[in-house]
Amino acid sequence: MLTKYKSLWLSILVIALGLLAIDLISGIRPDIIFKSIVISAFGSIYGLSETLTKSIPLMLCGLGLSLAFRSSVWNIGAEGQLLMGAIGATWVALYIMPNVPGPILIPVMFLVGAIFGGIWALIPAILKVKFNLNEIIVSLMMNYIAIELVNYLVYGPWKSPYEWGFPYSTKFPLSAQLPRISNTRIHYPTLIIAVILAVVFYIILNRSKFGYEMRVVGDNMEAARYAGLDISRVILLVLILSGGLAGLAGVGEVAGIHHRLRVASGISPGYGYTAVIVAWLGRLNPLLIIIVSFLFGGLLVGGDAIQVSLGLPGATINFINGLILIFLLVQSFSRGRASLTRKRRSEV
Amino acid sequence: MGRILLMKGITKRFGNIVANDRVDFELNRGEIHGLLGENGAGKTTLMNILYGIYTPDEGDIYINGTRVNIRSPYDAIRFGISMVHQNFKLVQSHTVAENVALGLKDTGFFYPTRSVERKIEEFSKRYGFKIDPNTPVWQLSAGEKQRVEIIKAFCRDAKIFILDEPTTMLTPIEIKELFNLLKLLREEGVSVVLITHKLDEVMDVCDRVTILRGGKRVDTVDTGKVDKEDLARMMFGQDINLRPRTQFVSSFEKDVVLEVRDLTVLNDKGLPAVKDVSFDIHRGEIFGIAGVSGNGQRELIEAITGLRKVARGSIRILGEDVTNMKVKEILNRRVAHIPEERMRLGIVPSMSLEDNVILRNYDKSPFSNGLLLDYNVISDYARDLIAEYRISAQDSKVPAGTLSGGNIQKLILARELSISPVLIIASHPTQGLDVRSSQQIHNLLVKKKEEGCAILLVSEDLQELLDLSDRIAVMFNGSIRGIKDIEEVSIDEIGSLMVGV
């Protein structure tokens, strides 16, 4: 019988084995790797600023995912929703309002990006509500459609004539480029939006009517039904919000960092998936998510750094992320919360 | 003939409910033995123990004189026991042959359906049925599906067949065919346990019958030596007393609050669960519906509360047609609903008492204004209700699931009754509760009645119904029978109506 103690030991064993694997395979001791990551991510002003920069999309996506997960809606399409937001921002900046001044242009970019992301999430939402389709599968598939869409645009109709055939869109006009904190890549408008929204959603989740509905639907859908709550409405709204937040992250990336649209892998190295861990580790608590995003941002920065300093492949961070996730999974059994799943009527 | 099965001293508890209390049950070879009792009497639990779905806390099982340990259906099947469940355990999209072959060990690894097809044809020939082994199960009628279940048991060389309420979904002709089949099986030395609450069937096809009540065995008798009235009396007991009605509230005009007319409602399988039901409930009246669970009560309540679509007929509340309205719309017309399963349907166990107490009216002022909830008001409200309804909890912020059953039910009542309802739908309100909590719940309901509420009380607890109802009806097989004023009713009569006499 798997007791809570045994699973605690098991989760520690998982970590130990993982560290051992890194040691044996790469030839580098895990504590050296760890130190390298920490120092590069948090040990210098530059590192901290990069960490903060990378934490912005994690915050926004993580926030969106936590809303969905809280309502027992398994949105794993944040990656695609982010990219759609990026497309939306690019569209506005380059094709819709290229000559509009910044103070008007930028809010519109954010708005359109959020709408694009929201619509992208709306599709699995409608399919779930109308056809009872499993949102995990649909949102996952939509990720890859979005990735290909971005790639199509930058290799095709939106490819810049000024970039020697490289898959970039035209550079954004200055008015579409988000201001940064000097000497860093921190596009602070997005950061401010992220923090404000985190607080807003914390309030919404815990103190608003809609947040209440989300929590009831997430914790006991049957009781929600019996009390007359409109479950479909909750699912639709939650997914739209979730997608919208990821869309904002996408706007931030193209308008704040790259100042153009590029291939999907250049815009997001899997932020949407890392955000899943962030959302879960952040205990689906908006304020905790900000902190966790920062930590994982540091992990990403560290991951880049150890490629250079220790010669480790970039995939090492994936390994660490996966290890953390498994650890959390196994360990949560010992806290009796292994099942984030809830019994649901049979779905396709 | 010889005894094939003996269950001795079987006791099974779920929490502080004793589902089986030192029950003895024996079965002879070549016998059809009825297991009779109301729901909650323990008959399904007893057979689930025999089939390995539960393990008993105390007691032993002997098969052919040898003590056996049955820990799972796999063991039960090994010992020659086969169970035909009420909701058929069949994979709808698979063929008959595939379903029958499922779990059989001697069919060979490849093409397992071939040997099974042979057995199916043999069975069909022997007992005069026609079942095409290659038909997908979803295309079959209820009677045919049941025959597939029996073929399954037959192919496992079962010597003991347990049939759980087998006639619920069958037409009269199919019932007759089933009983003929059972009698033929009996000739071959097979033993059948027939779980039922229908006395007609017991008298029709059973050799002996064991009656359970309240988890205990009442008696085991030959069906030739008793009549239906005897059985009904044994099922419901002599210790039910008709208390003198304290007052029959007549100070209100006999306004009709709930009017149900010619209501037909389909169940999940698309068959009518509620058939042409009509009744009225007046202000200041408790209208009780007696009956064993599964006779359409759930679907009736779901239709009235908006949780299920109505196929035909109408429902009116205070004269307004509310048929097929959404749940929220009906509840907003001051209808209170106390659902049958309090943990699963009545509360959100992980959320606080405060959050649970506003489940109905969180979107109305003063609990919310604009977009936000006012937790100050909500806390006060929760505290007041906790005091008024005497719910024992540390404070209003603990998760509702940590309360005891009785307190959870009081919480639900607090929430529902405080909206000043005109109509209360109470479904098995004291199920699984201790005596004191039950009493408190009863008092609350009576108080509301005296204030002029109309109450629909659905329950299997006959004592409760007799204590509280002003008028009482029996629901059997989807129809309402015998609506009577409480003074004019006798227990025997109700009991008989409940079991289809």
Added chain:
Amino acid sequence: MNIIVDILKATIPAGTPLLLGALGEIYVERSGILNLGVEGMMIMGAVSAFGVTAITNNVWLGILISSIVGGGMAFIHAFNSITLKANQTLSGLSLTMLGLGLSGLIGKRYIGMPLPVKLYNLPLGALKDIPIIGHVLFDQDPIVYMSYILAFVFWFLLFNSRFGIELRSVGESPDVADSAGINVSKIQYLAVIIGGMMAGLGGAYLSVAYAPAWIEGMTAGMGWIVLAITIFSLWRPERAIIGSYLFGGIRVLQYRLQPFGISPSLLNMLPFIFTILVLMIASREISRKKISAPSSLGVPYFREKIL
């Protein structure tokens, strides 16, 4: 004409890793489990096969080890999903991340290294001479032939064996299977491990026959296409064959159609769009139980305890 035959012939190897992965994943999902770790298992299969082959000069040993590695990873997923009854989505994603990462670490030393032993095409004598079809189907490498056999075996077992009936029942109605005395967990473990082994095999094919080489992240999202094919085929192996070669063919066509102005990215979207469409069309038939489908993908099975 020759161009078409060449394209068709190239489609087969392109679709083979997809087919291998999909056959396995069909079994996994048929048991009611959702495995989002296919990508991680495939790439671990790829790197294991390459590494073992490079060290031992034995391609077949590499292939064998790769399927064991895939199975091992799948065992972890099975443990999480079946025994711990944890969230299958998270478990699968974690294994994908783990697999991508670990393979990167292990594979670093193999980047740019040529494979010492190559797997050559094995034209099957007389069969190869059948016009068109012979050329396309029977002038391939041994693993492709293996995939033909495996496709048949997986299909046959699923519908004509005792194991197949049990597997399908476990996925569609675990309570029915339980009631018939079947060990639901055992079947699920078996199905998940088989799925992992096949995913590993699919990955091995990439690094040891198709490329052959080791490139970090070389599966490039094939795992997700495998998932799409699994659903697109509505969990039927014979349809997975069509789906795998169809989507493999799209990959082959990608670059050939580019000069004509058809964007490869748009083509790449098609598998995923098709999958969603198929799901939409089939949903009604599935919910009416007319089509066989695993009923609660991703939801753990608890033997119901009433009360």
